[in-house]
Amino acid sequence: MKNTLTCREATRLLLEDEDRELPVADRVALQVHVKICFACQRFVSQLNFMRRATRAWRKHSETDDDDSDESTRA
Amino acid sequence: MSDFARQIEQLRPQLLRFARTQLRNDAWAEDAVSESLLAALERPQSFGGHSQLKTWLVGILKHKVVDQLRRHTREATILVGEDGEDLDDDLFLADGHWRDAPQDWGDPDAACSRRQFFDVLQTCCDHLPPVQARVFMMREWLELESDEICAELAITTSNLWVLLHRARLRLRDCLQLRWFNASPAIN
Numbered sequence: 001m002k003n004t005l006t007c008r009e010a011t012r013l014l015l016e017d018e019d020r021e022l023p024v025a026d027r028v029a030l031q032v033h034v035k036i037c038f039a040c041q042r043f044v045s046q047l048n049f050m051r052r053a054t055r056a057w058r059k060h061s062e063t064d065d066d067d068s069d070e071s072t073r074a
Numbered sequence: 075m076s077d078f079a080r081q082i083e084q085l086r087p088q089l090l091r092f093a094r095t096q097l098r099n100d101a102w103a104e105d106a107v108s109e110s111l112l113a114a115l116e117r118p119q120s121f122g123g124h125s126q127l128k129t130w131l132v133g134i135l136k137h138k139v140v141d142q143l144r145r146h147t148r149e150a151t152i153l154v155g156e157d158g159e160d161l162d163d164d165l166f167l168a169d170g171h172w173r174d175a176p177q178d179w180g181d182p183d184a185a186c187s188r189r190q191f192f193d194v195l196q197t198c199c200d201h202l203p204p205v206q207a208r209v210f211m212m213r214e215w216l217e218l219e220s221d222e223i224c225a226e227l228a229i230t231t232s233n234l235w236v237l238l239h240r241a242r243l244r245l246r247d248c249l250q251l252r253w254f255n256a257s258p259a260i261n
Contacts, residue, residue: 006170015239039175049182054214056186057195062132
């Protein structure tokens with residue numbers, strides 16, 4: 001099992017984790033890396049935010065009435 | 075009944091905007107929206123009135139968007155191999171370290187209640203290379219599972235991961251540039 005990841009490898013795995021279940025070995029390696037790497041911790045926060053933001057955007061676009069939105073914006 | 079038709083017709087521009095963002099092709103988007111409106115007019119009784127009219131129409135539109143993608147599978151993915159370069163080489167040094175550490179976005183969630191933020195997000199999606207935009211929208215907007223997207227677009231899962239990887243990094247870059255760097259001016 002590989003236990004030292006570079007930031008580039010960690011980033012690739014973090015992105016893959018958005019779309020598939022990672023193998024256990026990868027998840028462990030990722031946890032070890034992120035724990036000690038503040039740059040990748042920030043990347044994780046950014047990804048988490050992007051996920052919440054996309055969900056909010058979808059909801060906004062599906063339900064929001066644009067006309068009333070324009071008026072509250074002014 | 076004619077009132078119903080008028081209400082539906084009024085939502086056409088908004089539906090068209092979603093369809094364009096998802097399909098990245100004006101003709102396909104027009105078709106998807108027209109088919110949705112027709113379907114809605116043909117069975118108004120299936121609109122229960124429990125949800126907003128727009129929510130109901132968007133639900134129909136999502137199916138029509140997938141229909142369009144299925145119909146145009148070949149054209150929709152013809153560029154997979156050359157759909158933009160990886161950003162990775164710009165982001166990382168040769169030894170695999172970040173060239174510049176990702177910036178602290180602070181407490182960004184207040185943005186999620188702001189219309190301007192969604193406009194930026196939409197712009198960033200519109201700026202993605204076409205195939206990346208399609209797979210990203212299928213995943214995040216149509217909420218399809220990876221294997222469904224691969225089946226609809228006739229691409230492999232590794233193709234899909236590469237495309238989503240690129241799309242998410244580009245979006246991150248775009249949000250940094252157009253929202254987080256620009257925020258003081260917007261506020």
